[in-house]
Amino acid sequence: MEPPFAIFTLLNVAMALGLYITAMSGQLSMATAAIAGVGGYLAAVLTVKFGWPLLPATFLAASPAAWSARRWRCSRSRCAISS
DSSP states (O other), X not given: OOOOHHHHHHHHHHHHHHHHHXXXXXXXXSHHHHHHHHHHHHHHHHHHTSOOOHHHHHHHHHHHHHXXXXXXXXXXXXXXXXX
């Protein structure tokens, strides 16, 4: 079964747009790919191992990815982290 072309296209567009916005702000962020990897890995585990549909798994996987991004940003800029 061939994976849907539109899903991969939209995911790549979202990733490229995130990198573009970061680059336009004058910052270089090497963590963008790692943060996207956290979300992608969790979405893959939810769909393959637990049988979740792709869209809910993607939205659920965004939360830990956003949390890890905030945690990484705060550790770099020494902001207060509320646990």
